[in-house]
Amino acid sequence: MARTPATSRRSLLFGTAAVSAGALLTACTSNEPTNQEKAADNAAPAADDKPGKPVTIGFAGPQADHGWLNAINDNAKTRAKKYSDVTLEITEGSNDTAQQIGQIQTLINKKVDVLVILPADGKALTQVGLQAMRAGIPVVNLDRVFASPQAYRCWIGGDNYGMGLNAGHYIGEQLKDKKNAKVVELAGLDNLELTQQRTKGFNDALKNYPNIKKVARQAADFTVESGQAKMAQLLQAQSSFDALWNHDDDQGVGALRAIDQAGRDDFLMVGGAGAKSAMDAIKAGNSVLKATVLYPPTMAASAIDLARALGQGKGVGGLAEFEIPTSLTLYSAVVTKDNVDQYLPTGFI
């Protein structure tokens, strides 16, 4: 039954070819960009930059499986490194609720001074937030909000409704002198609440401009591939329109590709989230992409600032209060060619 392998000249040849192909491939795994520009280190000072009481901050986030979450981790790490009095305990990111609960409990047991938590699922992790607060560890809840306000001392996050609103206003202003203007929306994953909020904000903003009508909306799923596919269909469906809002710059890479392939340039496009590739395109100004609405990953850096202020018992610089606020909703700025240089360092890859 057993076959004795006979080494023939042919298999030797294939073997050698396979080995050399393997060697070449291994050399190709490196993904370091040649000139690295990473994470935000904006100049705006926090409470104060002078070293104070040492603070240990525990940071737990989801698995960084796309650019924005990756930027969240980078921002947190870079910001923590900036302060000599901050020690950052960062967990391996996980999308599994049970696993993330375990990781946070470990951080509680280690008795870190402050916790920064970006939950994989806000509602599901509420209990562990409560647990930390009861153990006397203040929690800074990042972006995805817990179900109970008792589970965090401070919430900081982006504004999905505001993203849609600002995108709608920007497009409205650009098209306000145009009669019967048509607008198309390329949404993100439709079964997420944030997509619904973005769309609602966009619709509400467009209501201010009676000359503008939204003629089509299709949902992609935040991937480049889906962005290309859905945009290609939208372009086929709408032979002419004046503006497009795309919820997410990652899927926007695919959408721009589809627009390019269809040879269309008869409209203006606004992106969302603030990827570096989108900002580069806005800066170059040679594509339909004229603006993007931020969902800033720098919020992770601010969360570290807030956690440090909490740990040292200080307030936020520039505000009159002695304590940090309980809730901070960040502004979704519109990045255009005029201000892109300022935001470019925050763009994520």
Next chain:
Amino acid sequence: MTQPATAAQKQAPTSAAKSAGDQESSRRPGLRWDVRSLSLLGVLAVLVAVGGITAPDQFLAWSNLQLVLTQASVIGVVTVGMTFVITSGGIDLSVGAMVALASVWATTVATQEFGFAGILFTAVIVGVGCGLVNGLLIAYGRMVPFIATLAMLASARGLALQITDGSTQVVTVGSVLDLGARDAYILGIPPLVLIFAAVTVIGWLLLNRTTFGRRTVAVGGNAEAARLAGIDVRRQRLYLYLLSGLCCGIAAFMLIVLSGSGQNTNGNLYELDAIAAAIIGGTLLSGGRGTIIGSVLGVLVFTTITNIFALNNLETAVQQIAKGAIIVAAVLVQRRSMRGGDA
């Protein structure tokens, strides 16, 4: 591997005869397959009518045909490979992950320095490499295909994530991007569609006109009988998973051309799309019968449905409900016409 070996051993001679009969029908696509494919063509015709009525200006345009075929081409190539694997009684759950890994590996900064050839080579070799591992585990490691390829699904996706670190790798090599541009169309046909057509033709020839194809059908029909008939079943299985990997590598390259980037989320749920298209097309999930033409028609049915939905600007929820209903309807129509025509 999906066949109960002991039972098969007992009735080996008769099964061998049966699988020989299957071989015969696979070698020449006779009446039975024509009916099968015809009914699917009927479904497609109904869809075209629906599209033509609901969105006449956009749907019946030449540019829309180009669009539908282009969107079908990537998953189409994957489905051709999948058809071979399923015909042999196996399953490959790792196709989406292999596409993701190959597309990501082929678009790293380091690979892009090698230009067009580097990207194409890497995509294909990574696909083949993954297929090789699948094949070795299944054929010689005696693992169940479902488990072996499930393991590959997990690790290939993981490796893809590790390489990208979650970021989107934008392709900057001009010659690769140009292949997807309008200027590259040959007689109005996008190059990606030509690749799809070539893979389909080669796949059809391979399955219906070669010893390799007959062996594939025989292994799927009854592995033990095939072994007794002198077929090296294990080597055949190895080749089949290798073939599926190769198709995924080619598909990954096509996806890079199409989307101008590599991302670890690429090829999401391709395994389900490819299996569904193959089954709707008339390939038996239990093995022993496969049809490339059916699979391609299956892919086209899915892509056309998506196209009609988008052109009519239907909501996502409605799209999903309708898609499920249409799949069921397509299979029922097909079965009915099968019964009427033959069998």
